Amino acid sequence: xxxxxxxxxxxxxxxxxxxxxxxxxxxxxxxxxxxxxxxxxxxxxxxxxxxxxxxxxxxxxxxxxxxxxxxxxxxxxxxxxxxxxxxxxxxxxxxxxxxxxxxxxxxxxxxxxxxxxxxxxxxxxxxxxxxxxxxxxxxxxxxxxxxxxxxxxxxxxxxxxxxxxxxxxxxxxxxxxxxxxxxxxxxxxxxxxxxxxxxxxxxxxxxxxxxxxxxxxxxxxxxxxxxxxxxxxxxxxxxxxxxxxxxxxxxxxxxxxxxxxxxxxxxxxxxxxxxxxxxxxxxxxxxxxxxxxxxxxxxxxxxxxxxxxxxxxxxxxxxxxxxxxxxxxxxxxxxxxxxxxxxxxxxxxxxxxxxxxxxxxxxxxxxxxxxxxxxxxxxxxxxxxxxxxxxxxx
Ligand code: NZQ
Ligand code: ZN
Numbered sequence: 493x494x495x496x497x498x499x500x501x502x503x504x505x506x507x508x509x510x511x512x513x514x515x516x517x518x519x520x521x522x523x524x525x526x527x528x529x530x531x532x533x534x535x536x537x538x539x540x541x542x543x544x545x546x547x548x549x550x551x552x553x554x555x556x557x558x559x560x561x562x563x564x565x566x567x568x569x570x571x572x573x574x575x576x577x578x579x580x581x582x583x584x585x586x587x588x589x590x591x592x593x594x595x596x597x598x599x600x601x602x603x604x605x606x607x608x609x610x611x612x613x614x615x616x617x618x619x620x621x622x623x624x625x626x627x628x629x630x631x632x633x634x635x636x637x638x639x640x641x642x643x644x645x646x647x648x649x650x651x652x653x654x655x656x657x658x659x660x661x662x663x664x665x666x667x668x669x670x671x672x673x674x675x676x677x678x679x680x681x682x683x684x685x686x687x688x689x690x691x692x693x694x695x696x697x698x699x700x701x702x703x704x705x706x707x708x709x710x711x712x713x714x715x716x717x718x719x720x721x722x723x724x725x726x727x728x729x730x731x732x733x734x735x736x737x738x739x740x741x742x743x744x745x746x747x748x749x750x751x752x753x754x755x756x757x758x759x760x761x762x763x764x765x766x767x768x769x770x771x772x773x774x775x776x777x778x779x780x781x782x783x784x785x786x787x788x789x790x791x792x793x794x795x796x797x798x799x800x801x802x803x804x805x806x807x808x809x810x811x812x813x814x815x816x817x818x819x820x821x822x823x824x825x826x827x828x829x830x831x832x833x834x835x836x837x838x839x840x841x842x843x844x845x846x847x848x849x850x851x852x853x854x855x856x857x858x859x860x861x862x863x864x865x866x867x868x869x870x871x872x873x874x875x876x877x878x879x880x881x882x883x884x885x886x
Contacts, residue, residue: 495754501641501665507673514549520627521581523552527595529559529587536677554578562648563594568608572601582627589637592630593645596663600625612647614654615858630665633674635740636686638747640668655770672737684833685777687723692780693746700870701755712751718742758868761787767856781835785827786885792819794871839886846886853878
């Protein structure tokens with residue numbers, strides 16, 4: 493195990509901390525671009541409270557509203573234009589992962605004369621790596637992606653039907669104000685998708701990483717067990733602030749880097765899902781909850797021991813005549829959990845058929861491969877493997 497780890501994002505966690513936004517923003521500039529989604533923060537009152545806090549600290553603001561789920565590169569360009577015209581010197585992301593991801597790319601796009609799509613890895617020969625960006629403050633309103641405390645962003649180009657990512661240290665938010673009170677208005681389905689997303693963030697590195705990462709394994713297992721305990725409570729009663737707080741913290745921890753450190757893991761389930769999302773504009777974690785169990789059954793055959801460990805330690809499996817049958821029993825139980833919280837586990841539930849599975853596989857590999865034409869992961873996936881996993885999930 494070898495690694496260098498540096499996550500510089502300051503985290504301010506706890507109910508009510510939105511009121512500290514102005515004080516925090518005052519450290520980074522005088523005028524903020526507030527990026528928001530389709531209106532949930534206006535309806536919940538979070539936007540007004542954010543503005544009030546900025547005003548009381550003497551911070552001016554402009555808004556970039558309307559960032560869509562699966563945020564588009566056109567919204568990034570629009571946000572950068574507004575920030576330039578308004579003379580903003582920082583970006584505040586007030587929303588879910590889509591708003592936070594778009595905000596990070598906006599923060600770099602403001603200072604870049606070219607097309608922001610150049611920064612997103614989409615199979616081009618030369619990916620533009622920005623060297624400067626405005627400071628970003630994230631204020632998540634949905635517990636899911638962990639975007640608040642990481643340096644990744646996922647953006648969609650609807651013209652070319654590509655959804656892909658940028659992940660560079662420059663894009664770490666300066667501060668994440670993680671106030672679980674902001675998530676009490678999240679509807680049941682998005683709450684469940686968030687639980688699935690955060691679990692998938694740790695299952696990817698748990699199953700795809702190198703051997704001998706016992707501490708990372710235990711953190712991942714803790715994240716999953718926490719999400720499985722508190723997620724259903726948050727879904728059952730959205731106003732349960734304790735449950736909201738535990739799920740929010742689990743989401744942040746899932747992708748802050750602690751589980752991923754030193755594992756060298758690929759993210760095959762995410763990479764495949766991003767391609768399917770690009771074609772169908774589905775909710776990210778709805779795609780994950782369909783692909784992940786099918787991928788697990790594929791990967792468990794290659795290295796059943798880790799899957800058996802998951803089955804025993806996380807899913808409570810005590811039976812199984814051998815490692816593979818124990819592993820498969822654990823995956824079955826995991827799928828039952830996903831169904832129990834209302835996540836789909838087959839593409840047919842989303843009205844997606846099998847006509848284009850070869851295209852999804854080809855496109856995934858065009859955007860990311862290991863140089864030998866395979867998708868990084870454990871095991872690496874050929875085009876035929878991806879097609880087989882997708883077919884198993886129809
Ligand atoms: O747009 P608004 O009106 O805000 O409504 C949103 C949206 O409809 C709603 N919502 C958010 N907060 C709410 C709320 N509704 C009521 N009350 C609130 N407090 O929820 C819907 C979904 O929002 P979105 O931001 O799209 O969800 P999520 O946080 O799941 O983000 C998904 C995006 O993040 C990317 C995904 O690919 C997807 O594009 N990811 C980003 C990652 C990262 N940066 O680290 C990692 C992830 O794996 C993921 O790929
Ligand atoms: Zn995800």
